[in-house]
Amino acid sequence: MRPPVLTLGEPAGIGPDIALAAASKGIPFVAFADLEMLGERAKILGIDITLRPIDEDALPCSDDITPKELPVVPIPIARLPKLGIPDAANSPYVLECIDKAVRACHRGHAGALVTAPVHKGIINDAGIAFSGHTEWIARLDGVARPVMMLCNDRLRVALATTHLPLRAVPDAIDEAMLVEILRVLEGDLRKRFGIEAPRILVCGLNPHAGEGGHLGREDIESIQPAIDRMVMEGLSVEGPIPADTAFTPARLVGADAVLAMFHDQGLPVLKHGGFGETVNITLGLGFVRTSVDHGTAFDLAGSGKADPSSLIRALEMARRMAPH
Incomplete structure (x- = not known):
């Protein structure tokens, strides 16, 4: 080997x-x-x-x-x-x-x-x-579209955007890029991890996933359409889920990965539960x-x-x- x-x-x-x-x-x-x-x-x-x-x-x-x-x-x-x-x-x-x-x-x-x-x-x-x-x-x-994912024995968190200033994140997120990322994530969970039918949770961008558009429209106009396309293709993708509840134990039951919209939305949760035990993986x-x-x-x-x-x-x- x-x-x-x-x-x-x-x-x-x-x-x-x-x-x-x-x-x-x-x-x-x-x-x-x-x-x-x-x-x-x-x-x-x-x-x-x-x-x-x-x-x-x-x-x-x-x-x-x-x-x-x-x-x-x-x-x-x-x-x-x-x-x-x-x-x-x-x-x-x-x-x-x-x-x-x-x-x-x-x-x-x-x-x-x-x-x-x-x-x-x-x-x-x-x-x-x-x-x-x-x-x-x-x-x-x-x-063209690598996907960063960090994982430990308890959780896998992939990122829609990586090393961007926070003010640049909303402009970087659109339906097409999320579709590409979800396909890479789902495909590598199958290929690299041997998961037959991966179940993926997708975080919303805004507080309360936009609160029906009152706290931002990205969740309605970009994230939801991407999820709908993945579901139509037969993938098990759920969301957009408010980030403040996406990582609760009840939500994570049966989930194989969570897709966070930006670096510090998902990684603090992961590292709090296992800093020094976590691995950074590049998918795609x-x-x-x-x-x-x-x-x-x-x-x-x-x-x-x-x-x-x-x-x-x-x-x-x-x-x-x-x-x-």
């Missing part, structure tokens, strides 16, 4: 820390990273691990990765990072790691892609337009991609206090999903 490939994200953050911690626990994966940077971080953290340089076209099988060993496709960094201090000069390196890891997936050399957190601001400070991992990877894969790609549910945590870099739980879950989820 092909192992997942991992990109370490922002080198001044905790990405290298949690990658080394996961590898030290015997979890098989291949890292795309600078060897010297990883070696220095392992010394700082006191992690005893063998870093084995490999060629990107000769990735090992999972069974060939021994405990306490981390195969690394070497990619040179511009400047060795100072702990907790991002450097815009390293932004091209961060993106090169992602680009090459995606290429490994396209060539069938990798079982899945897993990503540690990047810092969007520092990449943009380098003069590179970057709105997020999900959008960047989707462009590399030639996918030609390969499996998972990620952590947290950021770069610059204050923890090199401290040994960074919790690798979310990354470990992301690696395990990628391994489970890859055969599908």
Whole structure:
């Protein structure tokens, strides 16, 4: 079985820390990273691990990765990072790691892609337009409508919009885009998760799902028509449901996923119930991609206090999903 490939994200953050911690626990994966940077971080953290340089076209099988060993496709960094201090000069390196890891997936050399957190601001400070991992990877894969979904053992939450200013959300939502998103979500719940007939709950955008148009008309004019189309196609889709009740236990009985209209409508609920146990998944790609549910945590870099739980879950989820 092909192992997942991992990109370490922002080198001044905790990405290298949690990658080394996961590898030290015997979890098989291949890292795309600078060897010297990883070696220095392992010394700082006191992690005893063998870093084995490999060629990107000769990735090992999972069974060939021994405990306490981390195969690394070497990619040179511009400047060795100072702990907790991002450097815009390293932004091209961060993106090169992602680009090459995606290429490994396209060539069938990798079982899945897993990503540690990047810092969007520092990449943009380098003069590179970057709105997020999900959008960047989707462009590399030639996918026009990726869908971000986070999940843990209790709940799956997909997002209609991702990294947008709140004032831009209503203008971004229309019937056509919601239809595309619901088709991707329903299709990947079947294909990637083996759910035969997924049941999806759709949140309204406005308080009380618009209160019959008195608190906004998006729920009537965009969200409801998209749901009606999906129901006509035979999909089990319900809504729009007021977001303040969509996540109550009674509502969630029998639901396989909830589609929230914007980032902070659905994710606070999910993370409150399982921060550090949640996995970020990009749906609609030609390969499996998972990620952590947290950021770069610059204050923890090199401290040994960074919790690798979310990354470990992301690696395990990628391994489970890859055969599908």
